[in-house]
Amino acid sequence: MMWRIRRRSRTICLSLAFITIFIHLLLALVSFSIYHQPCDTPLPPGTHILRDLAHTNYTSVVIRGPAELPTDTIQRDSSHKDGKKMVKSHVRPLSDKGGKNASIESDLLKLEALFGHPLYNMPSPPVPEEDWLLRVKPKVKASERSSQRWVSASQDGYEDVHWNSSSSSHPPWLRFHLGISRWQLYPHHDPNMEPLMQQLAAHRIVSAVQKSGGTQLKLVMSFPNYGQAMFKPMKQERDEETNYNLYYFSDFERHNAEIAAFHLDRILGYRRIPPVAGRLVDVVKEIKDVTTDRKLARTFFTSPVGNECFYGQCSYYCSTEHAVCGRPRDLEGSLAVMLPDLSLARRRTWRSPWRRSYSRSKLAKWETEPEYCSTVKKTPPYDKGTRLVDFIDMVILDFLMSNMDRHHYETFEKFGNNTFLLHLDNGRAFGRHSKDEPSILTPLKQCCRIRRSTWLRLRLLSLPHYRLSNVMRASLSRDPLHKVAPLLAEPHLTALDRRLKTVLGTVSHCQKQQKRNGNGEDIFYEDTTSLKDVATPAG
Ligand SMILES: Nc1ncnc2c1ncn2[C@@H]1O[C@H](COP(=O)(O)OP(=O)(O)OP(=O)(O)O)[C@@H](O)[C@H]1O
Numbered sequence: 001m002m003w004r005i006r007r008r009s010r011t012i013c014l015s016l017a018f019i020t021i022f023i024h025l026l027l028a029l030v031s032f033s034i035y036h037q038p039c040d041t042p043l044p045p046g047t048h049i050l051r052d053l054a055h056t057n058y059t060s061v062v063i064r065g066p067a068e069l070p071t072d073t074i075q076r077d078s079s080h081k082d083g084k085k086m087v088k089s090h091v092r093p094l095s096d097k098g099g100k101n102a103s104i105e106s107d108l109l110k111l112e113a114l115f116g117h118p119l120y121n122m123p124s125p126p127v128p129e130e131d132w133l134l135r136v137k138p139k140v141k142a143s144e145r146s147s148q149r150w151v152s153a154s155q156d157g158y159e160d161v162h163w164n165s166s167s168s169s170h171p172p173w174l175r176f177h178l179g180i181s182r183w184q185l186y187p188h189h190d191p192n193m194e195p196l197m198q199q200l201a202a203h204r205i206v207s208a209v210q211k212s213g214g215t216q217l218k219l220v221m222s223f224p225n226y227g228q229a230m231f232k233p234m235k236q237e238r239d240e241e242t243n244y245n246l247y248y249f250s251d252f253e254r255h256n257a258e259i260a261a262f263h264l265d266r267i268l269g270y271r272r273i274p275p276v277a278g279r280l281v282d283v284v285k286e287i288k289d290v291t292t293d294r295k296l297a298r299t300f301f302t303s304p305v306g307n308e309c310f311y312g313q314c315s316y317y318c319s320t321e322h323a324v325c326g327r328p329r330d331l332e333g334s335l336a337v338m339l340p341d342l343s344l345a346r347r348r349t350w351r352s353p354w355r356r357s358y359s360r361s362k363l364a365k366w367e368t369e370p371e372y373c374s375t376v377k378k379t380p381p382y383d384k385g386t387r388l389v390d391f392i393d394m395v396i397l398d399f400l401m402s403n404m405d406r407h408h409y410e411t412f413e414k415f416g417n418n419t420f421l422l423h424l425d426n427g428r429a430f431g432r433h434s435k436d437e438p439s440i441l442t443p444l445k446q447c448c449r450i451r452r453s454t455w456l457r458l459r460l461l462s463l464p465h466y467r468l469s470n471v472m473r474a475s476l477s478r479d480p481l482h483k484v485a486p487l488l489a490e491p492h493l494t495a496l497d498r499r500l501k502t503v504l505g506t507v508s509h510c511q512k513q514q515k516r517n518g519n520g521e522d523i524f525y526e527d528t529t530s531l532k533d534v535a536t537p538a539g
């Protein structure tokens with residue numbers, strides 16, 4: 001009897017155990033399939049572009065004041081089944097390693113899809129000879145050869161140089177210089193980008209001297225292959241917001257802003273910022289020990305907690321109180337590849353027509369005259385070619401990253417007025433995420449003019465499948481400093497989406513205004529005729 005009871009209870013126990021295991025397996029399977037479902041899978045390039053771009057409605061977007069919640073996040077996520085508002089992508093617990101990796105992967109797929117989209121791959125005619133900034137002389141007579149080849153005797157730390165006209169013999173920085181054309185700094189699919197970034201991030205530093213000009217401390221670093229980069233050290237923690245009582249012209253420059261600006265400029269399809277990489281630099285080995293700059297050498301010291309510091313000489317923030325310090329020797333910074341020397345490629349500096357008044361009490365003309373743009377439109381070089389729409393492109397970049405410091409811009413003199421604008425010096429961008437700065441968009445508001453290709457790319461970046469914050473997160477995750485901490489804190493990424501809506505809202509406003517007035521002035525500068533069959537959305 002006892003034996004039978006024991007056998008029955010054992011059978012019951014065994015079946016219970018089986019059922020439990022089965023339920024666990026089922027649960028694991030279900031959660032696995034949910035977990036692997038990215039929130040928005042990217043579309044194959046070009047798919048539904050017409051439908052998607054044509055049906056996104058921006059007309060209800062108003063220009064918002066500071067610190068408002070991005071309504072699109074709420075609308076998008078309120079479709080959740082139980083009606084609860086979830087702010088998915090903005091809540092990323094650090095401990096959730098697996099979830100983080102999965103979402104970075106989905107962001108990277110979006111970036112890949114974006115860069116494969118026809119709007120980033122518009123067919124363009126071959127570059128005529130005169131539209132290259134620099135050229136290697138193609139054929140050298142035997143009698144001239146000895147003086148025409150680049151040959152150098154090796155100096156301290158520098159390599160022997162034997163470059164010829166074949167690009168395979170050139171170091172990445174030289175290939176970058178030779179790839180600069182009238183309309184862009186580098187091509188969209190650039191095989192040189194990877195090696196160039198690699199060099200900035202890891203190549204041996206053989207010299208570091210202070211860069212003259214400008215207001216804040218920065219160094220020019222040299223590599224053994226004669227490449228050079230501009231180094232801006234970290235001065236502020238990534239999630240610190242600029243003090244609200246500080247005028248923008250007294251704001252610190254941020255190394256992560258220089259890095260993020262390069263990525264954003266590329267994502268916008270401009271390619272007008274020289275490539276920038278983040279790097280951990282050894283203050284002693286890579287600066288103090290290799291510098292030939294006596295003024296700089298005098299400013300090194302060890303802080304009370306044993307960190308290696310220096311402060312250099314400049315007109316702002318170059319004192320012991322504002323020293324930059326390693327931890328104890330590792331210092332974060334940005335390295336931007338240097339443009340060709342001015343003796344090879346002179347640049348012209350242009351004062352921005354919408355330059356801010358650098359006085360604390362005086363307003364600039366554009367702030368008081370609503371018709372200011374009609375004067376600018378008649379004034380050379382803004383009256384012809386693409387200068388005005390190129391300026392607007394820069395304004396959009398600056399509004400997205402909240403850069404108020406664009407008092408001047410530069411172009412390559414060789415190309416005259418018919419060329420792109422260099423977007424140099426972005427160190428004061430990404431200072432505040434909780435506040436937008438509507439005044440940066442004034443030129444777009446006053447001129448109501450934009451390149452059609454820019455507008456289409458902006459609309460693309462507002463779609464869930466290519467969302468700006470997602471592709472920026474993906475792009476920045478490739479920077480070497482990402483392993484220390486994300487280059488932009490999440491609120492900065494959220495701000496990008498919010499500001500993008502404001503830009504699109506401003507264009508919608510222009511369209512409505514134009515319909516009302518019927519003044520026939522075109523909002524769009526037409527530069528997408530080659531794409532007519534692929535992507536011409538209804539406005
Ligand atoms: N990648 C680069 N290659 C060559 N020259 C550069 C590069 N970036 C900037 N410059 C030049 O160096 C000058 C100073 O750089 P930058 O403007 O970034 O420094 P800054 O200290 O912020 O200057 P400012 O205080 O005037 O804004 C610029 O005016 C520009 O002409």
Ligand SMILES: [Mn+2]
Nearest residue numbers: 253405425427
């Ligand atoms: Mn600056």
